[in-house]
Amino acid sequence: MGGAVLSGVLDFPAHDVPFLEARMHLRALVAGSLSLFALSALSAPLRAQDSTLVARAESAYVALDFSEALALARRATTSRLAQGQMARAYEVLAFSYAALDSTRQAVEAFRELIFLAPDREPSVERVSPRITSLYASALGQVLVVRGLDLDSSSFVGGQGAVPVRFAISRPASVLARLVGGGLDIVVDSQLAAGSSGFRWEALQRDGTPVPAGRYRILLTAREGASEFTAETTIDVRHAPVDTLPHLTSLPGYTNLPRTEVPPRDWKPFGLSALYTGLTTGAAFALSNGDLGNKWSTPALAVSLTSLTTGLVMALRKPDEREVPANIRYNDLLATQIAQRNVQLAAENATRRRQTALTIMPVETAGAGADR
Amino acid sequence: MSPRTLRSTALTTGLAILMAVATTADAQQFLLTPSLASLTHSEIGEDLEFSGVGGGLVASYRTGRFGVAGEGILGSLASGDQAVTASSYRVALFDLRATYRVLPGLDAVLGAQSRSISPEFAAQDVGLIRIGLATETALSRLADIGVRGAWLPYADFNGGGEAGFGFEVGLGVSVGPADGRYRALMSYDFQRIDRTVNGADVPMQMMVARLGLQVGF
Numbered sequence: 001m002g003g004a005v006l007s008g009v010l011d012f013p014a015h016d017v018p019f020l021e022a023r024m025h026l027r028a029l030v031a032g033s034l035s036l037f038a039l040s041a042l043s044a045p046l047r048a049q050d051s052t053l054v055a056r057a058e059s060a061y062v063a064l065d066f067s068e069a070l071a072l073a074r075r076a077t078t079s080r081l082a083q084g085q086m087a088r089a090y091e092v093l094a095f096s097y098a099a100l101d102s103t104r105q106a107v108e109a110f111r112e113l114i115f116l117a118p119d120r121e122p123s124v125e126r127v128s129p130r131i132t133s134l135y136a137s138a139l140g141q142v143l144v145v146r147g148l149d150l151d152s153s154s155f156v157g158g159q160g161a162v163p164v165r166f167a168i169s170r171p172a173s174v175l176a177r178l179v180g181g182g183l184d185i186v187v188d189s190q191l192a193a194g195s196s197g198f199r200w201e202a203l204q205r206d207g208t209p210v211p212a213g214r215y216r217i218l219l220t221a222r223e224g225a226s227e228f229t230a231e232t233t234i235d236v237r238h239a240p241v242d243t244l245p246h247l248t249s250l251p252g253y254t255n256l257p258r259t260e261v262p263p264r265d266w267k268p269f270g271l272s273a274l275y276t277g278l279t280t281g282a283a284f285a286l287s288n289g290d291l292g293n294k295w296s297t298p299a300l301a302v303s304l305t306s307l308t309t310g311l312v313m314a315l316r317k318p319d320e321r322e323v324p325a326n327i328r329y330n331d332l333l334a335t336q337i338a339q340r341n342v343q344l345a346a347e348n349a350t351r352r353r354q355t356a357l358t359i360m361p362v363e364t365a366g367a368g369a370d371r
Numbered sequence: 372m373s374p375r376t377l378r379s380t381a382l383t384t385g386l387a388i389l390m391a392v393a394t395t396a397d398a399q400q401f402l403l404t405p406s407l408a409s410l411t412h413s414e415i416g417e418d419l420e421f422s423g424v425g426g427g428l429v430a431s432y433r434t435g436r437f438g439v440a441g442e443g444i445l446g447s448l449a450s451g452d453q454a455v456t457a458s459s460y461r462v463a464l465f466d467l468r469a470t471y472r473v474l475p476g477l478d479a480v481l482g483a484q485s486r487s488i489s490p491e492f493a494a495q496d497v498g499l500i501r502i503g504l505a506t507e508t509a510l511s512r513l514a515d516i517g518v519r520g521a522w523l524p525y526a527d528f529n530g531g532g533e534a535g536f537g538f539e540v541g542l543g544v545s546v547g548p549a550d551g552r553y554r555a556l557m558s559y560d561f562q563r564i565d566r567t568v569n570g571a572d573v574p575m576q577m578m579v580a581r582l583g584l585q586v587g588f
Contacts, residue, residue, distance in 0.1 A: 268510035272544070275508075275518045279542035282520065283561040286538055288574050291413035292420030295561060298409040298580035299542075302559045306516060306544040313510040319549075 051085050057092045069096045087117040098131050110138035118144040118230070144169045145221050145230035150361055156241055157209035157355045161199035164217065166230070168192050172223035180215035187217070202236060202357050209355050212238040214362065233362040241356045243348040246341045253333055256326035262318045272310020276303045404429040404556055406583025410446045410462065414494060414575040421460070421494070423448035427581065438470040438478065444579065460493035462486055464579070470505060478505045480521055486577075495575065496529035499564070501539065512549040518542055523564060532568035539563070545585055554585040
């Protein structure tokens, strides 16, 4: 109950990484792998006993029995614990020292806590300002990289980047490397202070995208003799770049009808009447009445046929006729679509040579320090 | 130049033009129009007004702005007046037109015609040259109407005499499917020539009406 309350107050989730591995990483001076194997066989039952020490220390702290809490926490810090349990033990230790006004010891305990879990800090809303102040004092004394993070991101290789964020406790030079799959590439180098970051294009030195696979981004901060390395693991996946479909129409533009049915008019009859009247009138005007008029009967028959044809053509539904403006518009539209499709074809040819990259963080893992 | 000479010259020239144009053209239209013809021919006075029927064939070819058409009609004409010297005769009419499109729908026409009468002197053999204009307009996709008029600046007669004023007018209408391959055609041409012989007026006029089927190739 007390441990749960304390964890809830401080908002520290548990960790699964064995403390021994964390210590190796922190100090880089731990025994070799043979002793690790030997110890790992005995570690499981011992860890269960040691973790109860942390819980009992937290309970004692909650019960304001700070001396008991100190004693239990000290025992816990000398035992083999998972990294998360060890962080909780140092936390109880630091809080207890702070409660007993042992400032120096409290700061030292907080420093251990920061090295173990640099991204975790007491919530200013739930702990006393004194504790917050002591934590800040400890943080100012160490060089750590905190909040190393990146979001999942997808982009075309060479045309995008994934933003990588981090914060650094003190101004320092920072070197970022990509390690994995036989690669060890420097991806960024800068002098950083406070919150910072960089954009990673996921490219190799020759400009080609990094091969698909799992990689670590190692961020090493150096200031004088101090050095701290944080890392995060990412997955890089490859996919073909989607090609663009060819256009059959332009958005917002549609072909206009090539033809239209004009409104009915009397033009055909008018034309036939005009032509027939002119011709037949001219024929009668030219004719010589002394030479007879037998010629007029066939001529009038033709004239009557002409007039009738004009009348019928005027009364029937008008023929569809082409609309030149619409045809020019459609031709222009077709030209535009063709030009756009040529551009799309060139774009698709380029896309077929490209690779779509998806960068996904796998986990954010611990830290190493050289103090 | 006698009418027979004019006729043979015109036919030869027309065929030569037709063949030359047909072998060089790109956008081409060739029409063949067999037809029944109604003929009326008058000379001097109403007593010599003959009428009859015949058959004819028109072949026309157009490419671009240029066109050429040749027509031949054979007919038999008779007079209702039995008092005349010859109550009937046969006529052979050959006509040639060359056209040039000066404006959309308007052609300039240069042509020649030859009429031969058998038996000789039953009526006048005539050879003539025409200069005129012709226009053809679509009433719809199914029908066209055409008008032509020509001045006859030169005419020759086997009976002698001189041609004065000469003019002809014509009207034609065709109806058929929109593709233009087949068209029923009805047309007429009326021609007047004021001939004088030794100072005496001997006018003549002729009308040819046709009912035919126009076939496009």
